[in-house]
Amino acid sequence: MRIVFAGTPAVAIPSLEAVAARHEVVAVVTREDAPLGRKRVLTPSPVAEAAERLGLPVIKANRLREEVTDRIRDLAPDLGVVVAYGGLVREPLLSLPRLGWVNLHFSLLPRWRGAAPVQHAVIAGDTETGAAVFYLVPELDAGDVYAELRRPIGPDETAGELLNALAVDGAALLADTADALAAGTARAVPQQGEPRPASKLTLDDARLDLTEPAHRVYARLRGVTPEPGAFALLGGERFKVLAARRTDGEPPLAPGVVEARGRRILVGTGTDPLELVTVQPAGKRAMSAADWMRGAAQSGDEGLVLS
Incomplete structure (x- = not known):
């Protein structure tokens, strides 16, 4: 399939690599270069650097406005993929790919919808978490789920360690879901349970x-x-x-x-x-x-x- 991939931090890199190994990634959307370090040097996102290494075209944008939508429309993607991009995908971009968009989210939905699901799971004392690939809809993290994986949270595991592990395991889950969508065998089921918010930590x-x-x-x-x-x-x-x-x-x-x-x-x-x-x-x-x-x-x- 022709896929547009949207992601920004390092945890999205395993997913980009996994998807690019199986399908044609026609563009990688990531956030704009940001000032880092004491000298505030403008630095590309980890995903932008990975895309360059893989030889993939990059679109840098902090907001997915009309000009980004037009560029993606010209690419005629079959599927959009989001992994920790850091911005919302809204209409008309949401409906632009033939198969819509899927999102790899690092929680067992609907528990912990939002920007920091892993951190909130650890803080709350959860003993289990996982990752889910779901169909993107306008409501935050509310779409039907194609696939999920479960794993225990170690008693001494930090959020950073857990997120890194889920990024690797979730990448395979995402790539398998993309394969199933390409083959027409993917089936999504509605989320079951009470949603809990996982807002960005301050x-x-x-x-x-x-x-x-x-x-x-x-x-x-x-x-x-x-x-x-x-x-x-x-x-x-x-x-x-x-x-x-x-x-x-x-x-x-x-x-x-x-x-x-x-x-x-x-x-x-x-x-x-x-x-x-x-x-x-x-x-x-x-x-x-x-x-x-x-x-x-x-x-x-x-x-x-x-x-």
């Missing part, structure tokens, strides 16, 4: 509430890792918690209180303490929690409390 979502039970604090930390990145406040400044571990049988600590016990650095929660593994104080590099604690002791800082 910095406020990444702040740890250490008065909550340890399992909820740990779930939020994993769900916002690596982005937007878990933090608490120390002396009124942002103190990033890049990695932590659960503890078993440790005596409790008051919420937010930091204490060294042997070689481990613990922080109190509403129940059991968590072990701090890697941290990044404001204005400093990332470091082991032990190194940070040692430096704090040498500076005479006592009674460290995160809030």
Whole structure:
């Protein structure tokens, strides 16, 4: 088939590669170059770089307006494919491909409709998630589902690790669905269940509430890792918690209180303490929690409390 592929971040690359290996990708739509790094250098999206490597034509656009629709119409695509593009496909573009558009979404629909399904699944403490390929309709993530896969969420798995795994497994699911659509054997079924929103995370979502039970604090930390990145406040400044571990049988600590016990650095929660593994104080590099604690002791800082 002739396929238009729309995607932007690195997690969309496995899908682009899988689809391009089986069908003719006539255009790759991705968001415009964005300023990155301290010097704010304009940088192509990961999908744009992958498309160039694959020798595929690229359309860069942050909004799928009339001029983009006209360019895609001229390509006469059979199918449109979306994987984390970062924008909405609206009419008349939605109805332009002969077979419409399909979307690879990283959740078990209708649970977690929206921009951050993996992150919300981890934060909520879900033990299972997956990926779904569905028919794109005007309502957000509401179309009938062609195929899905399921996988457990590991007890220590971060959102970033989970998303990377789903990107690979979901790519094969998407390519198989495209094959079935080409063969005329694909069948979609309506979504079943109560939808839950999964809006894009903000910095406020990444702040740890250490008065909550340890399992909820740990779930939020994993769900916002690596982005937007878990933090608490120390002396009124942002103190990033890049990695932590659960503890078993440790005596409790008051919420937010930091204490060294042997070689481990613990922080109190509403129940059991968590072990701090890697941290990044404001204005400093990332470091082991032990190194940070040692430096704090040498500076005479006592009674460290995160809030």
